[in-house]
Amino acid sequence: MIKKDMDNRVVFAAVVAVLYLFFGLMQIVAGIGYESGLNEALFVPADIMGGFMLMVVGFIFLFGVKELNSGVGEGVAYLYVGIVITLVLAGIYLLIMGSDALSAYGLGSEDFDGWTPLDDLKPVIYLAVLPFLGFLKWRGRFTLG
Amino acid sequence: MTPRMPLTMAPVGKECCVVGITAGRGLARRLMDMGFNENVPVKIVRSDRGAVIVDVNGCKFGIGRGMAMKIMVEECESEKT
Amino acid sequence: MKRITIALAGNPNVGKTSLFNAITGARQKVGNWPGVTVEKKTGKRVFEGLEINVVDLPGTYSLSAYSIDEVIARDFIVEEKPDVVVHIVDATNLERNLYLTTQLLELGSRVVIALNMSDMAEKRGDVIDTQKMREFFETPAVKTVGNTGEGVENLIREVIKEAEKGPHHEHEIGYGKGIENDITRLEKVLEEDMELSSRYPLRWLAIKLLEGDERILERVEGSPVKQEVGEILKGVNTEEYEAEIADKRYEVVNAVLPQVCTRCVQRFTKSDMIDRVLTNKYLGIPIFLALMWAAFELTFTFSTPFMDIIDTFFASLAEGVATSIPGLLGSLIGNGIIGGVGFVLVFIPPIFILFLLLAFLEDSGYLGRAAFIMDRIMYKLGLHGKSFIPMLMGLGCNVPAIMATRSIEDRKDRMITILVNPFISCGARLPVYVLLAGAFFGRQAGMVIFSMYVLGVGVAIFSALLLRKTFFKGTPAPFIMELPPYRRPTVKTSLLHMWERGSMYLKKAGTIILLGAIIVWFLASFPSGVEYGSEGSYAGMLGHVLEPLVAPLGFDWKIAVALLFGFVAKEIIVGSMGVLYGVGEGEGALTDALQNDPSLFPLNALGLMVFTLIYMPCVATVGVIKKETGSWRWTFFAIFYGIGLAWILAFVIYQGGILLGYA
Numbered sequence: 074m075i076k077k078d079m080d081n082r083v084v085f086a087a088v089v090a091v092l093y094l095f096f097g098l099m100q101i102v103a104g105i106g107y108e109s110g111l112n113e114a115l116f117v118p119a120d121i122m123g124g125f126m127l128m129v130v131g132f133i134f135l136f137g138v139k140e141l142n143s144g145v146g147e148g149v150a151y152l153y154v155g156i157v158i159t160l161v162l163a164g165i166y167l168l169i170m171g172s173d174a175l176s177a178y179g180l181g182s183e184d185f186d187g188w189t190p191l192d193d194l195k196p197v198i199y200l201a202v203l204p205f206l207g208f209l210k211w212r213g214r215f216t217l218g
Numbered sequence: 219m220t221p222r223m224p225l226t227m228a229p230v231g232k233e234c235c236v237v238g239i240t241a242g243r244g245l246a247r248r249l250m251d252m253g254f255n256e257n258v259p260v261k262i263v264r265s266d267r268g269a270v271i272v273d274v275n276g277c278k279f280g281i282g283r284g285m286a287m288k289i290m291v292e293e294c295e296s297e298k299t
Numbered sequence: 300m301k302r303i304t305i306a307l308a309g310n311p312n313v314g315k316t317s318l319f320n321a322i323t324g325a326r327q328k329v330g331n332w333p334g335v336t337v338e339k340k341t342g343k344r345v346f347e348g349l350e351i352n353v354v355d356l357p358g359t360y361s362l363s364a365y366s367i368d369e370v371i372a373r374d375f376i377v378e379e380k381p382d383v384v385v386h387i388v389d390a391t392n393l394e395r396n397l398y399l400t401t402q403l404l405e406l407g408s409r410v411v412i413a414l415n416m417s418d419m420a421e422k423r424g425d426v427i428d429t430q431k432m433r434e435f436f437e438t439p440a441v442k443t444v445g446n447t448g449e450g451v452e453n454l455i456r457e458v459i460k461e462a463e464k465g466p467h468h469e470h471e472i473g474y475g476k477g478i479e480n481d482i483t484r485l486e487k488v489l490e491e492d493m494e495l496s497s498r499y500p501l502r503w504l505a506i507k508l509l510e511g512d513e514r515i516l517e518r519v520e521g522s523p524v525k526q527e528v529g530e531i532l533k534g535v536n537t538e539e540y541e542a543e544i545a546d547k548r549y550e551v552v553n554a555v556l557p558q559v560c561t562r563c564v565q566r567f568t569k570s571d572m573i574d575r576v577l578t579n580k581y582l583g584i585p586i587f588l589a590l591m592w593a594a595f596e597l598t599f600t601f602s603t604p605f606m607d608i609i610d611t612f613f614a615s616l617a618e619g620v621a622t623s624i625p626g627l628l629g630s631l632i633g634n635g636i637i638g639g640v641g642f643v644l645v646f647i648p649p650i651f652i653l654f655l656l657l658a659f660l661e662d663s664g665y666l667g668r669a670a671f672i673m674d675r676i677m678y679k680l681g682l683h684g685k686s687f688i689p690m691l692m693g694l695g696c697n698v699p700a701i702m703a704t705r706s707i708e709d710r711k712d713r714m715i716t717i718l719v720n721p722f723i724s725c726g727a728r729l730p731v732y733v734l735l736a737g738a739f740f741g742r743q744a745g746m747v748i749f750s751m752y753v754l755g756v757g758v759a760i761f762s763a764l765l766l767r768k769t770f771f772k773g774t775p776a777p778f779i780m781e782l783p784p785y786r787r788p789t790v791k792t793s794l795l796h797m798w799e800r801g802s803m804y805l806k807k808a809g810t811i812i813l814l815g816a817i818i819v820w821f822l823a824s825f826p827s828g829v830e831y832g833s834e835g836s837y838a839g840m841l842g843h844v845l846e847p848l849v850a851p852l853g854f855d856w857k858i859a860v861a862l863l864f865g866f867v868a869k870e871i872i873v874g875s876m877g878v879l880y881g882v883g884e885g886e887g888a889l890t891d892a893l894q895n896d897p898s899l900f901p902l903n904a905l906g907l908m909v910f911t912l913i914y915m916p917c918v919a920t921v922g923v924i925k926k927e928t929g930s931w932r933w934t935f936f937a938i939f940y941g942i943g944l945a946w947i948l949a950f951v952i953y954q955g956g957i958l959l960g961y962a
Contacts, residue, residue, distance in 0.1 A: 126589040133582060147575060154576040158586070165593045169600045176604040243538065244365050245777065250545050251361035252781070253395045258549075263571055266580045269675060271782065275394045278570065280578075280671035282684060282778025 085207050086137045086152055089159075092203070094131030096196040100124030116194045127197060130159055152211075156204040163201035169193060225262070225270055225286040233261045235294035241285075249289065253277065259294055302350040303462045304379070308372055308403060309387035310396055311358030312783045314415045317445035317792060318387055319355045322455065327353075332371050337705065346455050354381065360395075362402045364514040366708065376408055377499060382462040384408045385454070390420035390427060390442070391784070393560055397552040400436060401472060407500040409461045410438045413454050417442035419786075427560045435555045446789055471502070474547050481509055481535060488527040495522055510544055511537030570784040574668065583672040594656045602648030609648070613641025636820070640813050646870065650726045651801045653695040658796035661688075662788035667780055674778045680760050681767035683707055683775040686716040690759065692800065693723030694752075697920045698807060699800040700725075701927055709776035717927055718937055719762045721916035724755040726804070727869040731911045734873050738890045739904040747905070755912055758944070807868065807919040815867030815918075816874065823878045838879065852910065852946065853903030853953040862910065868917045902956040906949040914945035 099117050101124035108119060133155040140148025170193035177185035228234050235257050239246045253274045254260070261273040269283050281289070307322075309315050319327070323342025332339045340355035356375055357368035364370055376384055386403055388396040403410050414420070414427060432440035439457045443450035473479065485505035490496050495504065495518065507515040508528065519528050577586060617637040660666045666688060674684025685707045692700035701720050707713040732751050736744035767773075822838040834843070834856070841863065842856030849859050861875040873889070880892040893899055915938040916924065925934040 122592045129585045129589040150572040150575045154573055162593055165597045169597055172601040172604055180604055180607055247365050255549050264578055277392050277395050278782040280780050280782050282674050285777035285779050
């Protein structure tokens with residue numbers, strides 16, 4: 074495994090970890106009641122369980138960083154699984170957005186008056202862009218180092 | 219690797235061999251059927267407070283602590299005929 | 300049409316089910332093996348003018364007498380003597396699988412080996428020589444891929460060819476001088492018993508006796524040659540022999556293996572990598588919880604539009620029918636049947652989606668890891684790791700969940716799991732929560748509903764501990780579970796699994812709930828001339844009789860009746876309330892009616908939700924409990940314990956709430 078590649082991955086993992094941990098924390102805090110204008114701008118919902126979800130992902134990548142940094146090649150496993158999980162979660166919430174869209178536009182259901190897709194946009198969806206890029210870049214190369 | 223220890227204490231990643239099963243007949247038989255025979259190489263994939271995941275000839279098993287304590291292993295003899 | 304019977308045997312997790320499906324297509328039947336609660340699957344396939352009956356034997360690692368599954372498999376082969384036994388082998392794990400092969404061959408059946416999952420073996424770089432396999436085992440070997448159906452036709456052809464060879468083909472393994480001597484001695488003695496020797500291969504009998512096989516020993520007990528057999532066995536240490544015999548079998552397998560398969564090496568696989576993360580000491584459980592939460596959110600939001608569609612459809616259908624067909628019949632079909640059942644069908648989307656997601660988790664191999672991770676916690680609660688999966692399924696419907704407990708071997712573990720399962724809040728109770736929480740708790744509704752689920756789990760755990768301390772003393776059986784490698788679940792197989800479980804819910808809806816809805820309608824419509832669902836109807840009168848029992852809980856006669864009907868199926872509770880309050884199924888109308896009822900307020904609504912959660916399981920569940928436990932005693936226990944506990948909790952909530960000033 075080329076050292077440079079490894080370094081890239083560590084940085085990548087670290088960035089992803091920080092992002093998810095941060096947003097996760099924001100969601101939890103908002104869930105308890107402390108919101109700020111920042112939340113609205115970034116589409117952060119007040120959602121304790123959702124925040125927990127994000128933080129778990131963050132920790133997965135964090136573990137990956139820890140292992141890779143101390144030279145344990147198998148640490149890439151955390152990246153691999155982490156990326157899959159972020160994509161799965163993003164996919165799930167996109168599906169949720171889709172079904173809400175169905176309720177709103179397709180059925181004209183009254184609970185959904187004035188709903189727009191942006192109502193369902195959350196960090197769990199857009200934060201997954203970064204892992205997705207990682208997935209594209211390193212797709213074939215998740216072997217053991 | 220010191221001789222004879224229960225599976226719970228065996229080091230991760232290293233291959234060891236089953237030397238005995240200290241369990242009742244039914245349990246011992248069951249383990250045997252699943253492949254935990256004497257001198258069968260067993261590789262510990264993960265070990266966590268006693269519960270282990272092992273690899274026996276390509277097959278993975280999750281074994282709870284109680285069970286793992288009853289499977290005795292030791293370093294494999296180098297060559298079998 | 301000429302007909303043959305074949306049996307499918309093999310280790311668990313080798314893809315037997317998908318191969319069974321590939322062979323039989325949709326033509327299969329599920330029943331029970333006589334006298335036991337193990338499932339029996341049979342199917343048919345017509346191939347080139349020949350009718351093939353296929354019997355799916357339980358998955359087993361060997362053919363000893365230690366578990367019901369093994370006994371069933373073995374008895375079927377020995378007694379029913381199928382024309383061919385198809386031994387389904389996991390091609391990626393030959394060594395362990397071939398152990399069973401040796402035993403099948405000793406039974407003297409005609410065997411065809413199906414090397415299933417050969418696509419995965421090839422991907423790994425393993426090359427299996429089927430010709431050599433045929434030589435060594437004296438049986439044909441066919442490569443198959445159960446998921447796609449590849450190789451199945453070849454398999455069937457080989458099976459037919461083998462069947463035509465006629466019965467009885469014994470394959471011998473040499474067990475070493477000492478054992479062979481004893482085998483010969485036993486064979487000579489057993490020969491004398493006409494009955495035994497005509498039914499079973501002598502050598503096999505001898506070997507089983509030397510292994511100390513309990514069932515065979517029982518058989519011999521009734522035999523005239525019992526004495527002589529006993530004499531020979533006296534000098535034999537069966538435990539030692541058992542181990543030696545097993546050893547010899549493995550020796551054979553190990554000798555044959557390298558010649559039959561090149562590159563069958565074990566490598567550090569992707570699965571190991573994934574396990575590193577998913578079974579990580581600290582991350583394992585949180586990851587599981589996070590995935591579960593996302594799955595639930597998906598289940599409930601995704602099903603909403605579909606539920607709405609179904610709801611409106613049935614509501615207008617009921618309306619239309621009730622108005623267009625005059626009189627009693629119209630009311631029966633409209634309000635009673637369509638209204639009642641339609642209401643239940645509304646809940647199909649969440650239940651099926653939940654089962655689909657569970658199927659994905661199961662088929663990908665993750666659920667096994669989840670059980671492994673949870674085992675530690677489960678152990679402390681007096682449960683077995685495997686109990687975890689039925690409890691998860693209980694969130695959809697308790698009926699398939701309790702049936703899933705069959706995979707738990709230890710009787711006590713299984714009983715406890717079955718008895719506490721009804722406390723896991725199933726899909727049927729959700730309408731009650733949604734209605735009540737929505738009407739009385741406004742913005743907090745979501746939290747309240749969630750806490751019902753948590754309470755359910757809590758009560759289940761409490762009851763499990765209680766049962767452990769009292770009736771089922773002991774500790775959970777040791778946990779050992781095979782963890783098949785992760786694989787990408789195919790949409791087809793997952794849908795099949797979803798259907799297997801979800802269809803039980805549908806059957807329940809189609810039968811019991813339909814009946815229940817009719818009964819409700821009947822009691823609400825008579826005596827004739829009375830207003831539908833009013834106090835004057837039988838339903839109302841029944842309610843007044845029961846009222847004193849539930850008054851301390853803050854419930855009135857309407858609720859009493861609804862709960863009574865809820866015994867049939869908990870979904871009916873809401874429907875009944877709709878009837879009793881004189882409003883239609885329309886959610887809005889019922890919510891308003893409830894809110895306007897002065898005798899209902901958040902406190903007893905909460906009590907009602909708790910009562911619904913805990914009181915006796917619905918009829919369908921009771922039926923399954925009786926079937927799986929085989930005991931009326933425990934079934935009644937489940938019912939009365941549930942009612943008792945529910946009553947106490949609702950009482951505490953209501954009276955306690957009043958004391959604390961919440962009413």
